[in-house]
Amino acid sequence: MTYRVLAVNPGSTSTKFAVYDGENQVFAKTLNHSVEELSKFKSIMDQFEMRKNEIEEALKENNIELKSINAVVGRCGGLPPVKSGAYLINEEMIDRLNNRPTLDHASNLGATISYSIANEIGVNSYIYDPVCVDESGDIAKVSGLKGLDRVCLTHALNTRAMAIKYAKMNNKNYKDLNLIVAHLGGGISLNVHEKGKIVDFVSDEEGPFSPERAGRLPAKMLVDLCYSGKYIHKEMVKNVRGKGGIVSYLNTVDAREVEERIANGDEYAKLIYDALALQVAKSIGELATVVNGDVDAIIITGGIAYSKYMSESISKRIKFIAPVEILAGENELEALAFGALRVLEGEEEATIYSETDFIKA
CATH class of the missing domain: 3.30.420.40 (ATPase, nucleotide binding domain)
Known part of the structure; x- marks a missing residue:
């Protein structure tokens, strides 16, 4: 079976998304958002409905049925430190991103948009390798000044x-x-x-x-x-x-x-x-x-x-x-899609996000 994945990567002034059938990209689009358009919103997360609606409209205009999608995967950043790989998006994650993000960035919309679209069509949604991935040990956190620990933020x-x-x-x-x-x-x-x-x-x-x-x-x-x-x-x-x-x-x-x-x-x-x-x-x-x-x-x-x-x-x-x-x-969209694909094909197992697994930020 060939799985179809929708990957969503919101940036500060654009929303990039693509549809993959297996490892083949069948559709991709970048929606640019003007300063004037974004100035209407008090916060980044307030842009949710606008960005989501524009994605769905673009998919419809290009004859891509939402119900043909087997999973939705989004970029994300504002979580406590997590391990690498896929995380199943759930209400706990959405609550964290909406109310207590560790990083206030447009990429957090990747999770909220993916979760909403996936719920509409009855499939799972994921984030994959967010910038907050941290698998380093205590020795890697020591900076040289007590109380100023190193923070693992890389292009994971x-x-x-x-x-x-x-x-x-x-x-x-x-x-x-x-x-x-x-x-x-x-x-x-x-x-x-x-x-x-x-x-x-x-x-x-x-x-x-x-x-x-x-x-x-x-x-x-x-x-x-x-x-x-x-x-x-x-x-x-x-x-x-x-x-x-x-x-x-x-x-x-x-x-x-x-x-x-x-x-x-x-x-x-x-x-x-x-x-x-x-x-x-x-x-x-x-x-x-x-x-x-x-x-x-x-x-x-x-x-x-x-x-x-x-x-x-x-x-x-x-x-x-x-x-x-x-x-x-x-290659962010490809990386997102291929990560979700490995979960769908059983090569990787998605982690269930839970706030109790992390030190509260």
């Missing part, structure tokens, strides 16, 4: 999907491998997968800078800047998440533009871009120590991984650790 959905894809490509079992995965996008995060679990990480706040994030910064200098009187709290947050990284040096977030400048002889652009490659390589080396150097492969993924310049710059520094595989792109 795409990195784990690419790790599973790599294993399948090489006729191996993901749970038998030790893999380091670097996601290079608007934000950059890395994690290490030990025998099927993400046991340590470098979040986008503590590792390489990226097109619009500052990454790891000198702590004392940062504290001094915060208390310099030049910035208020909101401005400092924006400096490190939004105005930091490549854009702070080169006034662009577009890696393609940076490479064009380099090709035209811009030495400063080359310095910054090469520094980014070096920082990614250093973080990969850092994570290799977690598994005592026993790394089967290093995977570079995300949108910037399409860059031959960047991929080669990183690879030449890390290939001594393990073979390097480039799996470019941010």
